[in-house]
Amino acid sequence: MDAAARRNTVPAERAASFFTFVAVVVALAVLVCAVPISRLPQELPGLPAAFWVMATLAVLCDYRPFAPPGRRQSSAVFPSICFTFAILLAWGLGPAVLVQAAAVVVSATQLHHTTWRAIFNIAQYALALGAAEAVLVGLQETAFAEGSGPVWIDVVAATVAAVAWFVVKYGTVTVAVRLHSGGNWWNTFRQGIAFESLSVGALLLLAPVLVGGPASRSVALIPLMLVPLFAVYRMSRLSSEQEHLARLDPLTGLANRKALLSEVQEQATLHAARAAAGAPDRHFALLLLDLDRFKHVNDALGHAVGDQLLIEVSGRLERLVGRNDVVARLGGDEFAILTPRLTDAAEARALADRIVATLSEPVALDGLPLDVAGSIGIALYPEHGEDFATLMRHADVAMYDAKHRRDTVVVYAPESDHNTPERLSLLGDLRRALDPDLAATPAAGEITMYYQPQIEIQTGAVVGVEALLRWRHPKRGMVDPEELIKVAEQSAVMRLLTRRVVDDVIEQLAKWQAAGVCLRAAVNVSIRDLHTLEIVDQIRDRLARFAVPADHLQLEITEGALMADPRRVLATISELAKLGVAIALDDFGTGYSSMQHLRRLPLTEVKVDRSFVLGMATDADDHAIVRTVIDLAGALGLRVVAEGVEDERTWRLLRSVGCHVAQGWFYARPMPADELAEWLGRYRPLNPGA
Template sequence: MLEPVTGYQHVARASIRVLLIEDNPDDVALVTRALERDGISAEVVTVCSFEEFRDRLSRSSWDLIISDYSLRSFNAFKCLDLCNSMNLDIPFILVSGTIGEETAVEIMKAGAHDYIMKDRLIRLAPAITRELRDAEVRKTSRAAQQALFSLAHLDSVTGLSNRSNFLAQLSEHSQKSPDTGFAIYVLDVPDLMRVQRVFGQASYDSAVRVVAARLKKCLTDAISLGRVGDHTFALAAATFQPEIETACKTILEQLVKPIDVGFSKFHVDAYLGVAMHATGDGDPQQSFRHALFAVRQAYQAHTPYCVYLASAEHEESDLMVLMGELSNALETNQIQLYYQPYVNLKDGSIAGVEGLVRWQHPQHGLILPGRFLPMAEQSELIQPLTQRIIREAITQELAWSRSGTPIEISINLSIRNLPEKSLPGMITRLITENGLSPHLFVFEITESMFMDHFSESLVSLMQLHDAGFRIVIDDFGTGFSALAYLKRLPIDRIKIDRTFIMDLPNNRTDRAIVNTLIDLAHRLDFEIVAEGVESEAVLTLLKDLDCDKAQGYIYTQPLPADELSHWIRKSRLRVAQPHLS
């Protein structure tokens, strides 16, 4: 009997790589001569043990496998089983002189692509050509199917599941493990859109990929991870209720580090909404909707994360009904302005009033702005609402001016108003066509919201300022203003947020902050107003710190115009004449 030839190989001019399973050197030569005779250029590597076959198969790629049926310690069936277990689609041709027809049929069923008797090797070249062609067709088909799958199920930028595939994976998991609950986390990173506007699409895609990569590190037991919107991601994990807070912090901590964008490092704010999908909850799509609701709540409240509560959704449902009624309210004089004075601390005169919007609802009574304004800002109603407020202020200013006591009126603008190019012209036209001076009006904008939309807002503010209107930054100290921004803004006045004012006599840190803000304002030639003043002790401290003006319940709560006029007469405070130039 011939001895096995370990490691024997014949190398011809390389074109295809052939793994030959054969332990008889004469048969090895027979096969290689048949390949050369028929012009098949191949690199042929011969193995004659199963261990060597497995090693070669795992370490290299092959175009074709040619195998004898029966070798000393194994056979072709064992080799085919290994190929199938590794999910390899390599043409497998059996070349043997010992198998019968029944065995040949069985081995074809096991996955062999063809079998050829050793005395009929003239069939080998055509079989190889056919099987290589068919393998290429299968490869192309798999690539096309994978491309179609990717288009249908994967996000093209990150490779994560898209929204539909994310939900499908949740449904599949829920059906396979109906007794296991899980948590759904929805992460919103709205600052990614700012990256797109400032740095362009390529940088935006890069930043999106960074967020996706960081999320992959968060929870190793994730059931599914997907990108479900332009700047929204979703993650499902088998998290129990007590672990949710820890999981939220883990996710959000991944986004504390800045993202490299070109030559810049970009910090992003992120918001997280969480909903539990408990055992027996049915379709996870409802739980996913709850998580979306929760992340919207987190964004609106400017809180890092929010866990879904059914009671909160019921409240939002009531708000949606209310928003449906707001359009009618704008047309039926239900929107009113209440006025709260701010007082000059140097001479005790009334320097002006802030107009604060109220909704006098026919069924619900007086509705404060915190109830309806945030949702109005997310809808198209914010524009007509702003116009209504300005018209109300104009009407009242006309009444006060005609009575001989013009009063400066301060009006809050929504951040949604400022990017509108028509806003400055619309305001100027409304006021001047009524014969009023722009110097009678002040426009306030909240610091934190303004800093998030700096570029879009700056042009409108500069145009308003150039037209003669005064500009105020409200809630100063709660955002992240930089001195470089303050120098660029057309600001006349800043208002210190009430959170620094209310405990001023008892809190040394608040006193230090307020003292610094007052000094900063004066060095930059800004007036400074303290809001939320409610006690004589606070008022005395503000005077000692050289604050210019104060506003709060120590004087009066916001009042309708006629009640404010009555309060002014009763208080005997002098109304300062506005500077009209």
């Protein structure tokens, strides 16, 4: 069966099951009530005035039933059940079913129910009353019918009968809702259990009080039962309204995080049920919107204007989304949109683009036009998560990815997530590996430094090395260096890692110095390391401890780190330069560093990114970029190092354009310190004139 056929078959099968269940309930109700109803012509003339008063009140009270907002349609308070249960206790099943059927007809007319639904509701009540009658007969309960004063056993019997009534009524409703709308059985059952057990339970248990008190003494007292019934009605209404308000954002009137959680869980259950039934693949999306520069509005114009802006944004979102979509405010300037029934990510992105376009129109507040913009992250069910917490986290990752990329809409991608469970686990392992007390244990793995030689192109002399971090994980083996840095740089572990690298490299420089090997070692540092002067103090201390000249150490910073916070970075590297530590600008040409920053920084070297070096032998543009960088660095008095030299042709091209130093597999791969010593013993410089 193809997808189109399944799309038509599954709802048809569900509809068939639903109406089959309705028919079964109606048939059972007819069987249960046939005999009691057939006796009504003989019984009705002899019923007392109390019955007629109760019947009249039951019908009148159901003219305006209370249907709480946000609940399944069956969750309504029908005061008639108090009177019909009392009629059951006093005069039997037939009169009770008759009055309940009349009350259902009145309420169905008021609520605009279809005919089949009204019949189904009458059948449910008939079965519930039949179950209660069976309990009363089984327990030989006659005190209420005879008008004698009930004792404890009579109250217990009436209570058990009320429980049977509730179980049958609520059970049939739950099955009907599940068959009609799909979803999880348990979620459908518990959706209204608290509210209905409280409200319906109160109405049912008032019935013994009614029939054992006012009805047995004076008909005139029966209308007084409207007072406690009204109290139950108000209690139910206030309880529902309070719960409803607890699910709304007080400023905008949108759904809040609690309501969004409930909706996401409901959609996840519904989609899972459809998938289990063989329905075609469907998705729903969670869009997370964060307004840009909202804090500036609050700071410049005040919180009152900021609140007005949030209200205007919420109104625009509500007018834009579909009828089945849910818009929620999560707090501050953060909104979420839940949109069900999608076919793919393109539909979610299209909605996000419409939101961005709508928000781009200025908002006029107090005559002042305010520009509104935002970043939107999208997470899809089930690809990006099957529960609320996962979808929210992934939408949050995508949203911050959008901000970082200065984009407006981004769909979640695992490679942008630096906080996956696997990476968090890896981060914990890395922290243990850096702990001095645990580093020697097998569970921590082994952190070592590899060194790649740097060769002076014109002479072929080995003038330095680049120190490269390597971690052999106890289970994963050698961890990819890029992944290792991604795991560490977003946390405080990065500082521990830099401290370990600096310590190991300076100690190794001291060992080489003692062996008569004079090399300069370059160490990469992150932006976190350059935000404080802590690294300056550490390097000063280690250089003094191991008696290593400061010019034997070189720190490499990226253009991204430089541009993220130029002022703080400049302060740190200026102090390092005062120590005599060389500073190199890594991956030059891939970022956005301005000539002003290059002029102000105390640099000694720039490194041409390998992406340009690898292609310069075959791509004229790459060749031109490398030559331009070398000319610019020469004009500024800086040394140039080319990364990624992998063949002799590239080496010769670099030599021809005046590059100073090169590193790459053409010379040697990164290697541990002991292997480097052996390599130096075997190394023979290339003949520059060859």
